[in-house]
Amino acid sequence: MRHNSKHQASEAKKAISLPISRVRLIMKSSPDVSSINQDALFLTTKATELFVQHLALTSFNNRSQTEANTLNYSDLAKTAEESDTFHFLTDILPKKILAQDYLKTLEQMQDEDSDF
Amino acid sequence: MDGDSSTTDASQLGMTGEYMASSHYVLHPQDDDGEENMNDHEDGGTKENYREQDIYLPIANVARIMKNAVPQTGKIAKDAKECVQECVSEFISFITSEASERCHQEKRKTINGEDILFAMSTLGFDMYVDPLKLYLQKFREAMKGEKGMPGVAVGESLGEDLTDDGFANPLPAGIITADGQQQNVMVYTTTAYPQIPTVQQIQFS
Numbered sequence: 094m095r096h097n098s099k100h101q102a103s104e105a106k107k108a109i110s111l112p113i114s115r116v117r118l119i120m121k122s123s124p125d126v127s128s129i130n131q132d133a134l135f136l137t138t139k140a141t142e143l144f145v146q147h148l149a150l151t152s153f154n155n156r157s158q159t160e161a162n163t164l165n166y167s168d169l170a171k172t173a174e175e176s177d178t179f180h181f182l183t184d185i186l187p188k189k190i191l192a193q194d195y196l197k198t199l200e201q202m203q204d205e206d207s208d209f
Numbered sequence: 210m211d212g213d214s215s216t217t218d219a220s221q222l223g224m225t226g227e228y229m230a231s232s233h234y235v236l237h238p239q240d241d242d243g244e245e246n247m248n249d250h251e252d253g254g255t256k257e258n259y260r261e262q263d264i265y266l267p268i269a270n271v272a273r274i275m276k277n278a279v280p281q282t283g284k285i286a287k288d289a290k291e292c293v294q295e296c297v298s299e300f301i302s303f304i305t306s307e308a309s310e311r312c313h314q315e316k317r318k319t320i321n322g323e324d325i326l327f328a329m330s331t332l333g334f335d336m337y338v339d340p341l342k343l344y345l346q347k348f349r350e351a352m353k354g355e356k357g358m359p360g361v362a363v364g365e366s367l368g369e370d371l372t373d374d375g376f377a378n379p380l381p382a383g384i385i386t387a388d389g390q391q392q393n394v395m396v397y398t399t400t401a402y403p404q405i406p407t408v409q410q411i412q413f414s
Contacts, residue, residue: 123305132322146278153279163284178333
């Protein structure tokens with residue numbers, strides 16, 4: 094019985110692959126958070142693992158360049174845009190453009206203006 | 210103009226000659242309490258003072274979970290890893306502030322497990338709730354066996370026992386299917402989310 098629970102305990106520890114202390118630090122950086130109980134900390138850490146898998150896989154399957162087999166930043170931005178669940182990420186995942194494309198667009202806009 | 214808005218503007222305009230990956234943002238030192246660098250980003254000289262919202266989980270851990278989640282032949286670009294690292298902090302803060310709010314409304318000071326689960330449900334992550342309850346149950350049983358007391362909240366100190374040991378194993382990330390069957394949770398990759406059509410359903414017996 095004792096051997097079994099010791100085994101379970103070490104299994105439980107191995108079952109978490111993110112540093113709990115760091116998770117706690119991030120949680121505490123939210124305003125008005127005073128204390129966090131052990132369950133809450135564990136659940137948040139575990140949920141974070143699920144979140145990473147969920148986001149990575151959804152974005153991978155959703156990617157624009159299917160032949161490349163690579164998950165890119167733009168796939169993540171696209172997923173945030175299109176998914177309800179991940180929509181809260183849109184602020185931190187702006188769609189990036191190359192500077193030269195931006196400048197070209199700016200030029201075009203200026204040309205249009207000068208037509209008036 | 211203060212530091213925050215200039216960082217955001219720069220990222221949206223992409224005014225450098227390349228894609229701006231997060232590690233190239235210039236971080237403005239705040240008068241800070243000298244908090245140690247928590248970022249694990251490569252970034253030349255501007256390491257000293259980070260704003261609180263720039264605390265991230267280590268990129269190696271995040272990258273490993275991502276790698277195990279996508280098909281074996283899949284690859285992950287560096288900027289995608291960094292990006293998910295930031296998304297993770299965002300997610301944690303998102304859940305935490307919702308949970309914290311509920312806590313305050315009920316005049317409690319300590320965020321407990323229920324607050325977290327409730328927050329997830331409210332914020333559109335209710336597909337995580339059932340698997341998490343099962344994980345919690347296993348965790349409590351394991352802790353009970355080790356510490357010799359019922360699964361009582363002993364505050365944050367117990368969490369220390371579990372910290373920073375993150376490199377032990379590939380992630381056992383089994384998801385229990387929604388029909389409520391008790392199933393073996395020790396699984397290696399991905400995930401069965403009944404509501405998500407793009408994610409493959411994997412069942413375990």
